[in-house]
Amino acid sequence: MIHPRDARRLLMDWFQSARRDLPWRRTRDPWRILLSEVMLQQTRVSVVIPYYERFLDRYPTPAALAAAPEAEALALWSGLGYYARARNLQRAATEIAARGVFPQTYEEIASLPGVGDYTAAAVASIAFGLAHAVLDGNVIRVLSRFTAETRDVQAQSVRVRLKEEAQRLLDPARPGDFNQAMMELGATVCLPKTPQCLLCPWRDHCQARALGREQELPIKGRKREPVKLQITLLLVERQSAGKRFVLMRQRGAHESRLQGFWELPEERDLPHAVRGVRLGEFKHSITRHDYTIEVFTAKLSRAGRGHRWIAIDALDSLPLATTARKALALRDELYTP
Ligand code: SF4
Numbered sequence: 001m002i003h004p005r006d007a008r009r010l011l012m013d014w015f016q017s018a019r020r021d022l023p024w025r026r027t028r029d030p031w032r033i034l035l036s037e038v039m040l041q042q043t044r045v046s047v048v049i050p051y052y053e054r055f056l057d058r059y060p061t062p063a064a065l066a067a068a069p070e071a072e073a074l075a076l077w078s079g080l081g082y083y084a085r086a087r088n089l090q091r092a093a094t095e096i097a098a099r100g101v102f103p104q105t106y107e108e109i110a111s112l113p114g115v116g117d118y119t120a121a122a123v124a125s126i127a128f129g130l131a132h133a134v135l136d137g138n139v140i141r142v143l144s145r146f147t148a149e150t151r152d153v154q155a156q157s158v159r160v161r162l163k164e165e166a167q168r169l170l171d172p173a174r175p176g177d178f179n180q181a182m183m184e185l186g187a188t189v190c191l192p193k194t195p196q197c198l199l200c201p202w203r204d205h206c207q208a209r210a211l212g213r214e215q216e217l218p219i220k221g222r223k224r225e226p227v228k229l230q231i232t233l234l235l236v237e238r239q240s241a242g243k244r245f246v247l248m249r250q251r252g253a254h255e256s257r258l259q260g261f262w263e264l265p266e267e268r269d270l271p272h273a274v275r276g277v278r279l280g281e282f283k284h285s286i287t288r289h290d291y292t293i294e295v296f297t298a299k300l301s302r303a304g305r306g307h308r309w310i311a312i313d314a315l316d317s318l319p320l321a322t323t324a325r326k327a328l329a330l331r332d333e334l335y336t337p
Contacts, residue, residue, distance in 0.1 A: 002205040010201040012171060012174070014201035070260065079322060088115075121179070132170075136186075149161070169182075227289050228292070233267070233327050251321070262321065278295070279297060282295075
């Protein structure tokens with residue numbers, strides 16, 4: 001088994017030449033690091049970059065986000081999904097602004113709303129050079145292969161062991177770079193289905209590779225089958241005073257998700273609507289639910305309760321549910337010559 005010091009050196013030498021130049025890697029500003037880490041949860045780097053830049057343009061400090069109306073922040077986040085992240089980030093920004101200084105210990109960072117162990121370790125190590133190892137999906141995959149962990153990585157005891165392993169390997173002199181190197185290795189080389197072992201700095205020391213089991217690991221508990229659902233959205237438009245309006249519904253505070261977001265009405269909520277042209281369909285997944293969503297134009301003499309006519313040119317300033325964005329894109333296709 002390779003000594004941690006040698007594993008570290010191999011990894012850090014590789015990272016030196018292989019690291020991608022990402023906007024949040026050009027800073028040690030904890031606010032920027034926190035924003036990038038929150039946005040990157042469950043979301044690909046290429047999707048995050050434009051959101052990260054727009055968000056920072058508008059909210060360059062925690063105080064700027066703390067002072068913003070929630071609807072405005074959600075509108076800027078709109079399309080990234082997992083909106084609880086945006087709400088928690090604003091709550092965290094409010095706490096940081098109230099303190100007057102960004103928290104500088106792991107424990108204080110971890111106590112911010114919506115900040116778990118992973119995010120706290122990432123911010124503490126990258127922004128403040130504190131020796132806390134991160135354990136995200138990428139790191140779990142790399143370490144379970146590197147150490148040939150054949151138990152279920154979703155088990156808490158296995159997570160604890162992998163975290164200990166990450167902490168043992170961590171470079172105490174450069175913990176932020178080390179953590180980023182581990183995540184980079186998982187994101188670009190130790191890929192889920194096709195690990196690129198020939199490009200890996202640990203190829204001669206990886207236990208899964210030595211056993212020929214790199215494609216089998218990590219072992220994850222049985223996944224539950226997704227629930228398939230079908231819904232129909234209606235695009236109801238009208239013209240008034242030279243402007244076009246579309247009927248929208250805002251999700252209420254009592255609803256389980258996406259409170260405050262705007263979406264197109266569902267057909268089942270407008271029993272008097274008369275269907276027109278079928279605009280198309282798209283897929284949308286939320287946790288374990290796979291939706292197939294059909295979109296029709298429709299006519300309606302009067303909007304029902306809970307619905308409002310919104311000018312089409314004002315939609316961009318509202319927090320729109322992703323399903324509304326996708327449905328409105330079908331409308332745009334219809335009107336594009
Ligand atoms: S040698 Fe292959 S399986 Fe092992 S850590 Fe590297 S990329 Fe992953």
